[in-house]
Amino acid sequence: MPSVAELNEKERESLLADHPDWELAREGKAIKRTFQFGDFSEAWGFMSRVALLADAQDHHPEWFNVYAKVEITLTTHDAGTSGGLSQRDATMARAIDGLL
Numbered sequence: 001m002p003s004v005a006e007l008n009e010k011e012r013e014s015l016l017a018d019h020p021d022w023e024l025a026r027e028g029k030a031i032k033r034t035f036q037f038g039d040f041s042e043a044w045g046f047m048s049r050v051a052l053l054a055d056a057q058d059h060h061p062e063w064f065n066v067y068a069k070v071e072i073t074l075t076t077h078d079a080g081t082s083g084g085l086s087q088r089d090a091t092m093a094r095a096i097d098g099l100l
């Protein structure tokens with residue numbers, strides 16, 4: 001049984017409206033954003049700050065980094081039947097956007 005509620009259609013739309021740089025991924029079960037920095041040091045600094053947020057919120061990103069580019073995917077393992085979008089992803093996206 002999923003222990004975290006998935007966002008409904010209205011909540012999903014409001015998440016995307018509030019965070020226009022994020023897009024739905026995995027057939028609506030995740031959100032994704034690409035960040036482009038000036039160099040690797042800036043990208044890694046950002047990732048370090050995200051890592052601290054993630055541990056504080058106990059909600060961890062899936063991410064991919066090449067040099068100055070960072071791609072972050074947020075999903076909730078405990079939502080839906082095999083993961084889904086929840087309020088925890090919305091909260092994390094807001095916190096990540098707040099770092100920029």
Ligand SMILES: C[C@H](O)[C@H](O)[C@H]1CNC2=NC(N)=NC(=O)C2=N1
Pocket residue numbers: 058059060061074075076077078079
């Ligand atoms: C036991 C622990 O609280 C859970 O496994 C947390 C940890 N980090 C997590 N991160 C993400 N992205 N989704 C989760 O459902 C999740 N669950």
